[in-house]
Each structure stands twice: as C-alpha cells, then as structure tokens.
Amino acid sequence: MDITDTNETRAARARGTLAAAIAAACMTTPLLAAEFGADVRAGITHTDNVALATVDEESELVYSLTPSFYLTHEASRLSTNANYQLQAYRYRDIGETEVYHQYNANVRAVLVPEMFFLDVGGNRTQSIRDPEQRIPQSNLPISGNRQDRDQYYAAPSFQYAFGPSVRTQASYRRTWIDYSDSDRIGSVGSFRSQGNEQSDGNFSIDNYAQGQGFSWALRYDHQRTEYDEETVPWEYQQAVAEVGYWVGGNTRLFASGGKESAWDTPLDSSLEDTLWEAGLSQQMGERLSAEIAAGERSFGRSWRGSLDFQFRRGSTSLSYAETPTTEGRNRFRRSALGEDELPDDFLSRPGSAQRFISNRLEWRLNLDFQRTNLTFALFDVDRTDRTQIDGTPLDDESQRGASVTASYRVGARTDLSLRGSRSEREFRDGDKSDLTRASAAVDYRLGARTSLTLQYQHSKEEGESPFFSRNYDANNVSLFVTRTLF
Numbered sequence: 001m002d003i004t005d006t007n008e009t010r011a012a013r014a015r016g017t018l019a020a021a022i023a024a025a026c027m028t029t030p031l032l033a034a035e036f037g038a039d040v041r042a043g044i045t046h047t048d049n050v051a052l053a054t055v056d057e058e059s060e061l062v063y064s065l066t067p068s069f070y071l072t073h074e075a076s077r078l079s080t081n082a083n084y085q086l087q088a089y090r091y092r093d094i095g096e097t098e099v100y101h102q103y104n105a106n107v108r109a110v111l112v113p114e115m116f117f118l119d120v121g122g123n124r125t126q127s128i129r130d131p132e133q134r135i136p137q138s139n140l141p142i143s144g145n146r147q148d149r150d151q152y153y154a155a156p157s158f159q160y161a162f163g164p165s166v167r168t169q170a171s172y173r174r175t176w177i178d179y180s181d182s183d184r185i186g187s188v189g190s191f192r193s194q195g196n197e198q199s200d201g202n203f204s205i206d207n208y209a210q211g212q213g214f215s216w217a218l219r220y221d222h223q224r225t226e227y228d229e230e231t232v233p234w235e236y237q238q239a240v241a242e243v244g245y246w247v248g249g250n251t252r253l254f255a256s257g258g259k260e261s262a263w264d265t266p267l268d269s270s271l272e273d274t275l276w277e278a279g280l281s282q283q284m285g286e287r288l289s290a291e292i293a294a295g296e297r298s299f300g301r302s303w304r305g306s307l308d309f310q311f312r313r314g315s316t317s318l319s320y321a322e323t324p325t326t327e328g329r330n331r332f333r334r335s336a337l338g339e340d341e342l343p344d345d346f347l348s349r350p351g352s353a354q355r356f357i358s359n360r361l362e363w364r365l366n367l368d369f370q371r372t373n374l375t376f377a378l379f380d381v382d383r384t385d386r387t388q389i390d391g392t393p394l395d396d397e398s399q400r401g402a403s404v405t406a407s408y409r410v411g412a413r414t415d416l417s418l419r420g421s422r423s424e425r426e427f428r429d430g431d432k433s434d435l436t437r438a439s440a441a442v443d444y445r446l447g448a449r450t451s452l453t454l455q456y457q458h459s460k461e462e463g464e465s466p467f468f469s470r471n472y473d474a475n476n477v478s479l480f481v482t483r484t485l486f
Contacts, residue, residue, distance in 0.1 A: 034080075036486065038069035043453075043480035050091065051142045052134055052461075052472040062140060063090040064480075077110040087139055096185050100126060100139050101148075115160055122152035127179070127350050129193065132427060134470050135346060137437050137459045141474065142185045147193060149350060150178045165210035170203040177328065179350055193351025194228040196328045206242075208252075215244040215252055224269075225328050231353045232389050234326050235269035236261045252281045254293075263299040263324055266355065266391045273298035286310065299324060299357050299385055314367040322359050326389075327352040346423050346435060347383065347399050354394060356386040375405040395428040401435075413445040425463075433463030433470055449484040 043064045050060035068085035082105035089098045106121030126139055127149040136143040157171035179193035199222075206217035218241055225234040237260065244254030255278040259271035279293025287310045294303035302322040309316050327349050359382040367374040380400040387393055401423035408416045420438040427433075441455040455478045463470040 033075055034071060034073040036069065036071055038067070038485040039482055040068075040485065041066040041480050041482040043478050045140065045476050045478040047140065047474060047476045049141075049472060049474035052136060052474060054469045054471050057472075057474075058093075060094070061092040063092065064088065064140075077113070079108045081106055089140060091142070091185075094185075098139075098142075098185060102126070115158065117157045117159075119155040119157070120153065122150070124148060124150050128346070128348060129350065131347050131349060131425070132431075132433075134472060135433075135435060135461055137435065138457075140476070147350065148180045150176075150180065152176045161209075165207045166205065167207075167209055168203075168205040171201070173200045174198070175200075194231075194353075195351065196228065197226045198328060199224045199226075210246075211249060212246045215242075215246060215254065217242040217244075217256075223329070225326055227328075227351075227353050232267060234266070234328075234353070234355060234389055236324060237269060237271060238275070239271055240275070250282050250284050254279060254281065256295075260298050263297075263357075263385065264391075266387070266389060277302075297322070297324075313369060314365065316363070316365045318363045320359075320361045322357060324355070325358050326355045345381075345399070346425055346433075347381070347397050353389045354386060355389060356383040356397075358382075359384060371409040373405075373407045375403075377403045397425070397427050399423060399425040415443040417441045417443070431464075433461060436460040436462075451482045453480040453482065454478075455480065 041064075043066075045062045045064065046059070047062060048059050049057040050062070051058060065088045066085060068083065070083040071080065072082075073080035082103070084101075084103040087100040087102070091097070101124055104121075104123040106119060109118045110116075111118055125148075126146055128135060129145050129147050133145045134143070136146055139146070153173055153175040155171060155173035157169070159167065159169040161167050175198040176195070177198070178195040202219070202221045204217065204219040207215055208217070220237070220239045222237045223235065227233070238258065239260075240256050240258035242254055242256035244252050246252050255276070257274070257276040260273055260275050261269045262272040265272065275295065275297050277293045277295030279291065279295075281289075281291040283289050288308070290305075290307045292303070292305040294301075296302070299322075304321045306319040306321075307317065328351075361378075361380045363376075363378045365374075365376040378401070381398060383397045386396055401421065403421035404419070406418045410416055418440050421436070423435045425433045425435075437457070437459045439455060439457040441453055443451055443453045445451045455476075457476040457478070458474070459476075460473050461470050
C-alpha cells in the first residue's frame with residue numbers, strides 16, 4: 001500500500017468537499033449577509049534558547065509576521081464560519097524561515113427545517129509527534145518534534161419529535177485525519193505519522209421531554225477507526241435500554257442495561273458483554289444540570305458524573321468519565337500549540353493505533369467581573385488497560401495539570417493579561433516529565449485599529465528518560481504591532 005498516495009488522495013477529497021461547501025454557502029445568499037475581518041501582526045522576539053537545548057543554549061532574534069482573517073455567513077438555512085492564520089518566523093542569526101498554516105472552517109446546512117442537517121468542516125493545526133521527546137510549547141522554537149495535522153469531516157444528522165414528549169435523533173460522522181511533515185528546521189528523517197478514517201454513528205429515542213412520571217430511552221452507538229497502514233481496524237458498539245422515574249419536576253432516577261463490545265477481545269466487535277448502570281439526573285432551568293451514574297462495564301466497574309452551573313458572575317463545570325477509546329479518537333488533543341486553556345494533551349501519539357481506558361477528571365471555573373476576567377482549570381487523566389489494537393499490553397500512563405488565565409482592563413486603552421499552566425506526566429516507572437509555561441502581556445491601543453503588545457514568556461520542561469535528558473529552560477521577550485485591516 002502506498003501510504004503517501006492514500007493520505008494525499010483522502011486529504012484532497014476532503015478539502016474539495018469543504019471548499020465546495022463554503023463556496024456554496026457564500027453563493028446561495030447575498031454577500032451582504034457575510035461578515036469579513038482581517039488583521040496582521042508584526043513582531044520581534046528575543047529568545048535565550050531557540051532550540052530548547054539542555055546545554056549550550058543559543059540566543060536568537062526572531063522576526064514574525066502573522067496575518068489572519070475570518071468569515072461568518074448566516075442565512076435562514078445555511079451558516080458558515082471560517083478563519084485562517086499564517087505564522088511566519090525569520091531567524092536572524094541562522095538565516096532560516098519557518099511558515100505554519102492554521103485554519104478552521106465549518107458549514108451547517110438545514111436540509112429540512114428542524115429535522116435534517118448537514119455539517120461539513122475541516123481544520124489544520126500543529127501537533128506533537130512523540131510525547132516522550134522534548135516538547136515545544138509553541139511554534140516559535142526550532143524543533144523536530146512537531147508536524148501538521150489536517151482533519152476534515154462530513155456529518156448528516158436527523159431529529160424528530162413524536163408528539164410533545166418523545167424525541168428521536170440519529171447522526172453519522174465520517175472524519176479523515178492526515179499528518180504531514182515538511183522540510184522544517186530540526187526535522188529528523190522522513191518520519192510520518194499514519195492517518196486514519198473514523199466512522200461514528202448513533203441513534204436514540206426517549207421521552208425525557210415529558211418531565212414527569214415514567215421515563216425511558218433506547219440508545220445505540222457504533223465507532224470504527226481505519227488506519228493507513230495495514231493495521232487491524234478498531235471497532236466498538238454499544239446498545240442500551242433505560243428506564244427511570246421523575247422525582248418532582250427536576251430530578252430523574254434511572255437504571256439501564258445492555259450489551260457492548262468486549263474489551264478483552266479487541267478483534268471481535270460484536271455485542272458480547274453485558275453492561276448496567278444506575279444513577280440520577282437533575283436539571284434546574286438553564287442554571288444547573290447534573291448527572292451521576294455507576295455501574296459495570298466490559299472493562300470492569302465504572303462511574304461517571306457531570307455538573308454545570310451558571311451563576312451571576314460566571315460559570316463552573318465538573319466532570320469525570322471512564323471511556324474505552326483509541327488515540328485517534330482523543331478529543332482532548334490540543335487544538336493549537338500554546339493556545340489552549342488546559343495544558344493537555346501531552347500524552348498524545350499522533351497516528352498511533354493504541355487503545356486504552358480514559359479515566360478523566362476535569363474542573364473549570366470562569367469568573368467575569370467589570371474589569372477582570374479569570375479562568376481556572378484542573379484535569380487528571382489515567383490511561384489504564386493500555387494495549388496495541390491487537391491486545392498486546394502496554395504500560396499505563398497518566399497526566400495531571402492546572403492552568404489559570406487572568407485579564408485586567410487597566411484603563412481605556414490598556415489591558416494586562418497573565419497566563420500560567422503546569423502539566424505533570426508519567427509514562428512508566430521512573431520516567432516522568434513536568435511542563436511549565438507562564439506569560440505576561442500588556443496591550444496598548446494606539447488607535448481604533450492599531451495596538452501595541454509587550455510580552456514575556458517562560459517555558460520549562462523537567463524530566464529524564466532512559467535515553468536522554470528532556471530538561472530545558474527558555475525565556476522570550478516580544479514586541480508586537482497589530483493592525484486591523486477591515
């Protein structure tokens with residue numbers, strides 16, 4: 001099998017679908033319904049460790065140019081959102097240039113009002129190749145541990161109400177994921193992560209909208225991942241029936257049972273193992289929703305819970321779930337290097353065909369005041385029962401981390417922002433790595449369309465592997481000018 005041809009053919013087909021959908025969205029209704037925006041940022045950065053070296057750190061002066069634009073297009077039955085950013089870096093002393101592209105676009109079409117929908121979209125970001133190598137925490141450092149990740153998807157969906165209380169929904173999503181590696185500074189060999197194609201289908205019907213008395217639900221889920229290389233596909237399915245009873249107008253007690261694919265026989269996706277679960281769900285308008293459940297799954301005892309609460313000055317959410325999954329389906333992968341609030345997922349192995357049980361706890365808190373905004377986040381993840389797709393055992397892994405983001409409006413033209421994050425990872429006995437990142441920035445608006453930013457960033461990794469030291473320490477001081485074009 002020619003992997004390169006397979007990747008390029010799939011990516012070209014998906015890009016063509018996405019481009020055609022966006023073009024159709026813009027042509028279907030007048031351009032006056034579309035909103036465009038663009039800006040460009042130029043900057044200069046002094047870094048004291050451009051290659052994230054453990055010893056013999058090299059200083060460098062880096063010039064950067066970052067143009068970006070966005071498009072939103074709303075019509076009665078069609079909506080489009082697209083944004084694009086180019087990151088160009090010029091390294092003065094070594095005389096090299098690096099260019100990165102990041103984009104995200106999606107189109108939602110209402111084929112039949114309130115019934116049939118179609119979503120298509122795609123994005124490009126940069127991802128880490130190997131979590132056990134030295135981690136660059138942005139695109140500025142020179143590193144061979146970075147690659148482009150392209151994702152495209154098409155997802156039709158259906159929903160329908162049978163009377164005032166019974167609702168049904170069904171959806172199918174096809175996703176294409178591809179990794180590419182250009183001739184960047186620091187790239188090693190011709191390493192290329194394998195891409196994959198994912199299929200997700202689900203169906204459910206319930207009477208939750210009744211809000212009183214006896215409740216019931218039927219659900220079915222199917223997942224399949226196919227890899228570029230001649231690797232056995234990963235496939236999983238689950239069928240569940242649920243019954244419950246509303247206690248008052250806000251609380252519902254429930255119990256469910258069904259069948260799912262057996263975790264200990266990965267090459268057989270049939271509905272082999274029995275599962276059960278019992279719990280309660282509570283909903284108080286739009287302010288509070290909570291659900292907690294415990295039971296027995298194919299992989300052992302399990303429980304899950306979630307809480308979302310909106311209050312006057314912000315919101316908070318807490319969740320925990322134990323989920324069988326694969327690396328290709330890791331939805332917590334960082335969307336863009338250095339841009340996420342949570343410092344995860346630094347265990348990701350792009351293109352890997354491994355599977356595991358994800359035990360994830362996450363808490364978020366957002367506070368909004370008149371001049372100050374604060375965001376706190378914590379997470380703790382264990383990857384247990386980790387194996388190859390064929391069931392070959394692998395070591396368990398874990399990571400935990402925290403982040404804080406704060407912004408303060410000093411005056412009519414001046415804003416102060418602070419960010420900090422820390423992630424602790426453990427791959428196997430004695431193999432650990434800690435990642436720290438902190439930044440402070442002052443923004444000053446020179447006019448209605450121009451701003452000046454002074455920024456300091458610190459990044460650090462501490463850890464020893466059996467093969468080499470991961471330790472590095474880097475400090476960046478930057479000055480940027482941003483101009484809004486339209």
